[in-house]
Amino acid sequence: MVEEVLSVYPEKARKLRAKHIVVKEEGSTCAIKANIKCVPGLMTARGCAYAGAKGVVWGPLKDMIHLSHGPVGCGYYSWGGRRNLTKGVVGVESFTPMQFTSDFSESDIVYGGDKKLEKVLREARELFPSVQGFSICSECPVGLIGDDIESVAKKMMKELDVPIVPVRCEGFRGISQSLGHHIANDAVRDHLLGKRERDDAGPYDISLIGDYNIGGDAWASKKILEEMGLRVRNVWTGDGTVEGMMAAHQVKLNLIHCYRSMNYICRHMEETYGIPWLEFNFFGPTKIKESIRKIAAQFDETIQRKGEEVIAKYEPLMRKVIDEYRPRLEGKRVMLYVGGLRPRHTIGAYEDLGMEVIGTGYEFAHKDDYDRTFPQMNNETIIYDDATEHELGEFIHRMRPDLVGSGIKEKYVFEKAGFPFRQMHSWDYSGPYHGYDGFPIFARDMDMAINSPTRTLAKAPWKKEKEVR
Amino acid sequence: MGEATSNCTQSVLEWMATEEYKEKNFARQALVVNPARTCQPFGAMLCALGIDGCLPFVHGSQGCAAYFRSCLTRHVREPVPLVSDSMTEDAAVFGGQANLIEGLKNAYATYKPAIMAIFSSCMAEVIGDDMKSFIGNARNQEAIPADFPIAFANTPSFTGSHITGFDNMLKGFLQSLADPRQGKWTNGRLYVVPGFDLYPANLREYRRLVTSMGIYMTMLPDPTEALDSPHTGEYKMYQPGTPMGELADALNASGFIFMQKYSTVGTRKFVENVQKITSEAVTMPIGIRNTDAFLMTLHEMTGKSIPAELEAERGRAVDAAIDAHQYIHGKRFAMYGDPDLLLGLVGFLLDMGGVPAHIVCSNGNEPFRKEMEALLASSPFGAHGKVYNGKDLWHLRSLLLTDPVDMLIGDSHGKQIAKDADIPMARIGYYLPDRVHLHRQPIVGYQGAINLITMIANIFIDEYDRNCPEERFEILR
Numbered sequence: 016m017v018e019e020v021l022s023v024y025p026e027k028a029r030k031l032r033a034k035h036i037v038v039k040e041e042g043s044t045c046a047i048k049a050n051i052k053c054v055p056g057l058m059t060a061r062g063c064a065y066a067g068a069k070g071v072v073w074g075p076l077k078d079m080i081h082l083s084h085g086p087v088g089c090g091y092y093s094w095g096g097r098r099n100l101t102k103g104v105v106g107v108e109s110f111t112p113m114q115f116t117s118d119f120s121e122s123d124i125v126y127g128g129d130k131k132l133e134k135v136l137r138e139a140r141e142l143f144p145s146v147q148g149f150s151i152c153s154e155c156p157v158g159l160i161g162d163d164i165e166s167v168a169k170k171m172m173k174e175l176d177v178p179i180v181p182v183r184c185e186g187f188r189g190i191s192q193s194l195g196h197h198i199a200n201d202a203v204r205d206h207l208l209g210k211r212e213r214d215d216a217g218p219y220d221i222s223l224i225g226d227y228n229i230g231g232d233a234w235a236s237k238k239i240l241e242e243m244g245l246r247v248r249n250v251w252t253g254d255g256t257v258e259g260m261m262a263a264h265q266v267k268l269n270l271i272h273c274y275r276s277m278n279y280i281c282r283h284m285e286e287t288y289g290i291p292w293l294e295f296n297f298f299g300p301t302k303i304k305e306s307i308r309k310i311a312a313q314f315d316e317t318i319q320r321k322g323e324e325v326i327a328k329y330e331p332l333m334r335k336v337i338d339e340y341r342p343r344l345e346g347k348r349v350m351l352y353v354g355g356l357r358p359r360h361t362i363g364a365y366e367d368l369g370m371e372v373i374g375t376g377y378e379f380a381h382k383d384d385y386d387r388t389f390p391q392m393n394n395e396t397i398i399y400d401d402a403t404e405h406e407l408g409e410f411i412h413r414m415r416p417d418l419v420g421s422g423i424k425e426k427y428v429f430e431k432a433g434f435p436f437r438q439m440h441s442w443d444y445s446g447p448y449h450g451y452d453g454f455p456i457f458a459r460d461m462d463m464a465i466n467s468p469t470r471t472l473a474k475a476p477w478k479k480e481k482e483v484r
Numbered sequence: 485m486g487e488a489t490s491n492c493t494q495s496v497l498e499w500m501a502t503e504e505y506k507e508k509n510f511a512r513q514a515l516v517v518n519p520a521r522t523c524q525p526f527g528a529m530l531c532a533l534g535i536d537g538c539l540p541f542v543h544g545s546q547g548c549a550a551y552f553r554s555c556l557t558r559h560v561r562e563p564v565p566l567v568s569d570s571m572t573e574d575a576a577v578f579g580g581q582a583n584l585i586e587g588l589k590n591a592y593a594t595y596k597p598a599i600m601a602i603f604s605s606c607m608a609e610v611i612g613d614d615m616k617s618f619i620g621n622a623r624n625q626e627a628i629p630a631d632f633p634i635a636f637a638n639t640p641s642f643t644g645s646h647i648t649g650f651d652n653m654l655k656g657f658l659q660s661l662a663d664p665r666q667g668k669w670t671n672g673r674l675y676v677v678p679g680f681d682l683y684p685a686n687l688r689e690y691r692r693l694v695t696s697m698g699i700y701m702t703m704l705p706d707p708t709e710a711l712d713s714p715h716t717g718e719y720k721m722y723q724p725g726t727p728m729g730e731l732a733d734a735l736n737a738s739g740f741i742f743m744q745k746y747s748t749v750g751t752r753k754f755v756e757n758v759q760k761i762t763s764e765a766v767t768m769p770i771g772i773r774n775t776d777a778f779l780m781t782l783h784e785m786t787g788k789s790i791p792a793e794l795e796a797e798r799g800r801a802v803d804a805a806i807d808a809h810q811y812i813h814g815k816r817f818a819m820y821g822d823p824d825l826l827l828g829l830v831g832f833l834l835d836m837g838g839v840p841a842h843i844v845c846s847n848g849n850e851p852f853r854k855e856m857e858a859l860l861a862s863s864p865f866g867a868h869g870k871v872y873n874g875k876d877l878w879h880l881r882s883l884l885l886t887d888p889v890d891m892l893i894g895d896s897h898g899k900q901i902a903k904d905a906d907i908p909m910a911r912i913g914y915y916l917p918d919r920v921h922l923h924r925q926p927i928v929g930y931q932g933a934i935n936l937i938t939m940i941a942n943i944f945i946d947e948y949d950r951n952c953p954e955e956r957f958e959i960l961r
Contacts (some may be wrong), residue, residue, distance in 0.1 A: 028590045053546055055569040056587030057594060063547020086606050086641035087516065088523030092551035094897070096558075105900055107496045112900060115877075118516040122612060134514035140510060142517075142878075155545055155607040156642065159576060186547040187576050198538040201863050255886050404565075405594050408719070424553045427563040444942045471716040 017397075020409040028054045035400040049400045052190045058404040060352070060378050062422055065089055067379075068184030069152035071276055072203075075099035075227050076252040076260065077109040077148040079178075080139055081238020083116040084164065085154025089186070090116040098229045098441050101254045107145050115139060124156055132167045140175045141233045147257040148178035150202070158185035178257065180206040191379035191401075192354070193275065194481060200279035203260060208280070209288075211261035219245045219314065220266045224292075225273030225356075228253025230446020234273070235453045237298050242328075243311060245462060246319045251277060264288045268313055270295055271448075273355045275377075275384055289307045292388075296356075297449045298457070300333035300366025304449055314335035329451040337367060340458040343466055347417040350410070352402055352425065353439045355380040359388040361420070361439065364448075364457055370418070374410060376402050378422075404428065435464040463472060487877070506882035517878035518897060519843040520820045521846040523641035524649030526552050527680050527747070528603035529566055531653035532635075534705025536725040537598025540592060541617060543584055550678040558917035559687075560711045565721050567591045571607055580608050581685060584618045587868055588634075589627035595721065598728060599633040599661070603653055606641035633728070635660035645847040647747035649824055650680040654705065662734040666761050673730070673811045675784060677751065679744025679768075679824060682914040684712035685926040690743060693779065693929055697788045702730040702737070712924060713742040732765045735759050739785050743778075743928075744768050744824035744854055768824045769928045770936070771832025772801050778929075794930070801930035804937050805836060811941035813837035816868075818884055819893035820877065821913040822843035823852040827859065829893060829912065832936060834863040841868055842883045877901055891943065908947045910940050921952025 017036050021029045034048035053059040062070070064081075070093040073081045083090025094114035105108035117135045119128060136149060151164050168181040182202045184195045223240065226233040233253035240247050248266055249259030269281050269292035281292035293313065295306035304326050311322035347370045351358050358375040365372055375392065376399035377384055385398070392398065397410060404425070411419060411434060417431045419437040428434045437443050437460055445460050447453040499505055523541055529552050532540035549568035556564045569587030571580045584602075591600065602615055615636045623630050637656030639649040654677070658955045676694055678687050687708040694701045709723035740755050742748045742765040755761045764785060769778040776798070779790050816839045819829055823845055830840045840860065845852060853871050860866030872879060876900060884892065884905035892902040895913040902909035916922050925931040945961050 023594055025589055025593050027586075028594075035714075052572060053568075053570040054586075054590055055583045056567050056590030056592075058565065058567050059546060060550065061546060062550040064546055066547050066550070084506070086523055087519050087521065087645070088526065088548070088606075088641045089551065091519060092555050093523040094518075096554060104493050104497060105904075106500065107493050116519060117514065118519065121640070121643050124642050131514050138512040138515040139517075141793070142505075142512065142515070145492065155605070156610045159607065159610040186545040187572050190570075190572060192547075262669050320699045403594075412763075423557050424564070427557060427561060427717050431563060431713070431715055431717075433717040473715055 016410075016413055020406055023405065024057075028057065032057075032403070032406070035402075037398050039389060039392050039396045039398060040361045041394050045382075045385045047385050047398060047400055049069055049377070049385060050190065051401075052381070053401060054403070059401055060404075060422055062321070063186030063192060064134060064184045064188040064195035064198060065085040065152060065154055065186045066093060066201040067192030068182050068202075069093055069150070069195075070097060071192060071227065072196055072199035072252055073152060073182065074252075075111055076255045076257065076444075077101040077103060077111045078256050079150055079152045080110050080115050080143060080146050081152055082135065082139070083114065084128070085117065085157050087116055087118045089154045090114050097227065098446070099253055100228050100231050100234075100442075102455070106143065109142070110146065110235060119156060124160060125158055128157060129164070131166050132162070132164065133171055136175060136179065137169045140177070146177065148180065150180045150182050152182045153185050153394050155186045156425060157190070158183065177211070179204060187297060193379040193381065194315070196276040197279050200277060200283075202282055204283050207257065207260045208284070209261070209474060210262045211258060213262045213265055216265045217246055218267060219318065220248045220264050221245050221268045221270055222249045222251060223247050224251040224267045224269050224271045225277035226250055226253045226275070226449070229440075230442045230444075230448070232447040232449040232453065235447040235450030238452065239297065239303070239307065239325060239450050240270070242321070242325045244318050245308065245310075246315070251280070264290070266290060268293060270310060272297070275355050295320040295362070296360045296363065297453070298361045299367040299454055300330070300337075300451070301367050302360070302363035302453075303451065304335070308365075322457060332451065333454060336455045336458050340462050342371045343462055345376050346371070348373045348414075349418045349420060350374040350378050350414065350416040351439065352378070352399070352407055354422075357420075357439050359384075359391045362391050364454065365461075367454075368458055368461065370461070372396065373416060374399070376400055408432075418461060435467070435469075435470060437461065437464050485953050495903065496626075501885040503886050506886045509879060509882045513675045513920065516876050519846055520844065520894070520897065521645040522555075522820075523606070524602050524644055524646065524652065525641065525780050526555070526638035527646035527649030527651070528601070528637055528653035529556070529564075530680060530682070530707060531650045531657070531705050532601035532603070533564070533710040534703075534707035534725045535599060535601065535657065535731060536727045537722045538725065539565060539595050539597035539600045540764050541587065541591060541600050541602045542566065542568045543572055543580060543613065544568065544608040546850070548605040554722070556682075559915050560684070560923055561920070562713060563719065565595070567595070576607070576731040579611060580613045580675060581618045581621065584613075584615070584750060585622040585625060585627045588619075588622045592628045592632065597722070598911055599635070602634060602636040603639040603649065603655060604637075605639075609638065609642075609873065633661055645684060647680045647847060650747050651750045654748065655754050657705070658751065658754060660733055661731055663732055665761065666683075668735060671736045672738050673702050673733075675702050675704050675734055675737040675740045677704055677740060677742045677748055679742065679747040680822060681744070682711065683923045683927060684708045685924050686928045686932070689926040689929040689931060693794065694782060696784055696791055696794060696927050697779070697786070699782065699786050699788055702726060702734070704731065704734060708803075729748045732775050737761055739763060741781065741785065743768065746823035746849070767831060768828035769932075770825075770828030771835045772798065772805060772830045772930065773835055774828055775801075775929050775933065797930045801933045804934045808937045808941040809837055811944050812937070813919075814839060815891060815944070816841045816889040817893055818842035818844070818880060818889045820846070820880055820898065821894060823848045825913055827852075827856060830859055830866070832933065834859070834865050836937065837865055839865050839868060841870070841887065841889050842872065842880060843869055844872045844875045844877075844880045844883075846874065846876060860880055881905070891940070908943050910943055912936070
């Protein structure tokens with residue numbers, strides 16, 4: 016099947032793409048190639064380094080202004096596209112729902128944008144006096160014309176007396192948003208981390224890392240951790256604060272949800288501050304239970320006992336959800352294609368509902384993501400990296416899943432083709448999907464997608480009659 | 485801590501609503517906050533989606549393509565095909581020719597387009613790639629057949645806005661693919677150019693009005709189906725658009741009518757000055773008088789009379805306007821959007837006795853200001869209207885808080901400032917990702933006037949019902 020699907024490409028493209036697709040077999044190890052340049056001219060879902068740095072990592076850090084430095088477009092498109100909910104008065108306590116740009120004109124390209132950048136920062140500081148810092152997220156032209164945003168940041172930090180972080184995330188760097196995550200992590204490390212001490216550090220202090228609070232996800236996760244008796248000092252970077260990030264070196268454990276985007280900072284904190292880190296998965300009751308126990312094992316008996324209490328408290332509620340939805344979802348087959356962590360993390364939640372994932376893949380994963388994914392998959396699952404729209408379409412048409420979970424760019428392609436679909440980046444404007452609060456919503460949404468009566472309207476009755484005759 | 489924080493928050497918030505803050509806000513020269521416009525290639529993509537069998541192709545970094553597709557898809561809830569040649573660091577050093585040639589080869593083989601439209605992102609513009617010669621080299625290297633039609637346009641993101649990109653790409657189509665005019669012969673077709681318009685329902689309305697007058701027309705470009713395709717259980721990557729033959733024949737048109745002036749400036753100049761084709765540009769036909777003017781222009785250009793059914797439709801729109809005038813008359817409005825949309829909207833409000841107060845146009849120029857000011861001066865209801873070119877939604881927020889209005893008109897990005905100012909909002913324009921199907925209702929023509937009147941009047945009535953004292957709550961409104 017794979018060969019047939021790829022046969023439409025010219026030879027060079029076919030050879031390149033063949034390395035990105037594997038079918039899991041009994042005992043096979045993961046031979047997939049990942050984190051390689053996209054093939055020019057083939058429709059990819061990938062974004063760029065700027066999208067990874069500004070859009071994903073920095074954007075949800077709410078009390079800073081994240082300046083889209085360069086022409087107007089990148090900031091416009093990354094504005095509000097990622098449902099990072101925040102608490103706080105907009106424009107005073109939270110800037111995440113807003114968009115700030117230095118709006119390059121032709122003269123900035125010709126003469127350089129450093130002077131303008133200084134002015135932009137001054138104006139922003141004056142108009143938004145409660146801002147706790149700035150990130151300067153550079154767009155393509157900034158790197159190409161050789162602007163020195165680092166020295167502007169240094170100079171202006173002294174003048175304006177708030178942290179100013181240069182983030183060299185020009186879109187042409189690297190091959191996807193993934194490098195932007197790494198660049199953003201490095202900037203956090205160099206400019207914020209360890210810069211503030213809190214005097215109320217405690218034995219149960221933890222950070223929740225890589226939960227961007229899509230549709231309130233981080234709040235649902237935090238609720239479980241707090242019920243376990245842990246103190247979540249900071250969420251990186253969903254509804255996150257500068258202060259929390261600066262003092263993050265004082266926590267006892269880092270819990271990482273989106274490994275792809277934030278593993279770098281966890282490794283750094285382990286090496287530098289000796290803080291252990293743990294991957295966990297809060298999708299669906301089975302994985303939540305496993306994760307609670309794994310997390311609790313890092314702490315004392317009090318936390319372990321409370322962890323069991325949390326599981327016991329929510330088990331009946333989860334049972335109810337499963338009893339309601341499983342009869343309608345049992346045996347349904349799902350194909351996924353998402354970014355970050357979801358291509359593997361959500362599998363357990365589907366399985367809790369009796370569903371099976373028959374194909375999965377990532378937009379911008381690395382080898383280590385696939386090493387983590389393989390063990391989760393059943394044999395004969397097809398796994399695709401940086402799938403082009405042509406490939407994904409062909410796989411889905413040949414394998415006929417009952418549900419497709421992917422992003423906004425794919426949504427209407429597959430809905431139009433008659434496949435039930437859920438956006439698995441933005442939860443299709445629903446959510447949260449994390450934690451015990453999220454699972455009932457997840458189950459309802461998957462059931463709604465598959466069993467909506469609107470799906471039965473596609474064929475006009477006179478067309479149906481014709482077919483029967 | 486909580487108490488102190490909230491006091492501080494409160495005082496900053498109050499200060500942000502003052503005249504003093506407004507002055508500071510309007511004094512800024514470099515920072516842009518919440519811009520009401522985006523970059524050129526986005527408009528170019530919309531234009532390319534309107535040509536039959538056309539695959540839009542961004543020459544530059546691939547992130548742009550992902551962003552354009554996501555954004556347009558969220559607005560229309562439709563698939564948006566677009567490829568990129570995925571330029572990275574090495575292309576920044578060596579130029580993007582290798583990417584463009586390989587990209588053309590792969591896209592041609594995989595997606596089998598009838599035509600491709602290539603437009604540049606800012607990366608390609610900054611390094612100075614020469615698309616024309618790259619395309620020639622792609623043909624020489626047989627990445628694509630020698631006669632495969634390709635149009636291209638330079639669409640730098642650091643000049644103009646999405647409306648400029650639309651214009652540049654449209655001109656690119658005519659320059660690359662339309663055969664130059666041969667003498668005085670015409671093909672007898674009127675070419676209707678919608679401009680940057682993300683209401684497929686508007687485009688359908690134009691077609692209905694023009695053809696109901698018995699005029700042979702071509703919509704150029706025609707992204708109607710691309711922005712609103714039927715659900716049949718089968719996905720088709722290419723939706724019907726302007727047929728290639730009619731694009732190739734465009735410069736033999738009997739005339740061009742431009743439904744927007746400011747998003748088609750360059751194309752119009754090309755058609756008029758270079759190709760000597762009769763052309764007219766109308767104010768976007770929003771509201772009754774603007775629709776009248778559009779139909780009269782059609783009549784003058786073609787000699788065709790306006791049929792009785794359109795006159796009856798006009799009558800129904802007038803009836804709707806009079807029936808609902810009391811809900812709009814004297815109400816003050818703030819609005820923002822593209823120049824053409826704003827000219828249409830202000831005309832509509834003046835028809836209704838509405839009072840346009842703050843008119844913010846991020847991508848407005850001096851000719852726009854003059855035209856808008858003349859329009860405002862033409863009516864006593866326009867006396868208090870003020871035009872703000874090059875301003876953004878944070879400027880508008882200051883205006884709403886220091887000089888309040890009854891309603892904000894604009895796209896979904898304005899919802900936060902409408903909330904801050906505690907006023908209702910009518911969602912009109914592009915980008916509307918937080919409501920369903922608004923793009924499926926026309927805002928142009930007589931039917932569009934009825935829709936706008938209905939929307940705006942009912943928002944006011946809803947607002948009154950929700951907020952009125954109990955003793956004022958009654959069934960009659």
